[in-house]
Amino acid sequence: MALMFSVLLVLVGAVPVLFFAGLIGWQVITLFQGGGWVPLPALLLFSDASLAFVPDLSWIWHASADSPPPLVWVLSRVHFALLPALAGLAIMAIGVRGVLIRRAAIRAQQKHHEDRLRRVQDYQRDDRPADTLDGRREPFFANLPRRRGIVAE
Numbered sequence: 001m002a003l004m005f006s007v008l009l010v011l012v013g014a015v016p017v018l019f020f021a022g023l024i025g026w027q028v029i030t031l032f033q034g035g036g037w038v039p040l041p042a043l044l045l046f047s048d049a050s051l052a053f054v055p056d057l058s059w060i061w062h063a064s065a066d067s068p069p070p071l072v073w074v075l076s077r078v079h080f081a082l083l084p085a086l087a088g089l090a091i092m093a094i095g096v097r098g099v100l101i102r103r104a105a106i107r108a109q110q111k112h113h114e115d116r117l118r119r120v121q122d123y124q125r126d127d128r129p130a131d132t133l134d135g136r137r138e139p140f141f142a143n144l145p146r147r148r149g150i151v152a153e
Contacts, residue, residue, distance in 0.1 A: 003102040009095030013088040020085035042083065043075040 023040060031037050 003099065003106075006095045006098030006102060009098065010092050011095075013091030013093075013095060016081070016084035016088035017092065020079070020081040020088075023079075023081050040080050041076045042078045042080040044080050 027038050027040070
């Protein structure tokens with residue numbers, strides 16, 4: 001279940017990254033077809049944009065003449081799909097890390113199981129006689145007297 005959650009995180013994080021790549025691809029295709037570069041600044045998110053693929057977030061904040069100039073400058077220079085794509089990359093990184101951790105745990109568990117089976121098979125194939133009186137190869141401590149603490153004899 002934890003592995004499925006990690007894979008789901010990778011898929012969820014890939015959505016905004018693919019959206020960003022698709023928009024950049026569309027802008028490049030438009031540029032090569034002669035239409036020119038279509039700017040998509042982050043300022044579009046906070047203005048009344050009529051583009052179908054741009055979510056309308058104008059209710060959060062309207063960029064106007066009294067807006068702080070550095071903020072308007074940054075929002076006019078950064079691609080509007082870059083911030084969600086960066087968040088998607090962070091989510092994907094968390095998911096990939098989880099997948100790698102789960103894969104290492106599964107691999108260690110399989111190795112432990114294979115080692116245990118190999119030891120049993122080695123024990124069963126070994127034809128040499130046992131060195132102990134009861135025929136066991138491993139030490140057996142069930143017949144020893146139980147002692148609690150240090151007892152002087």
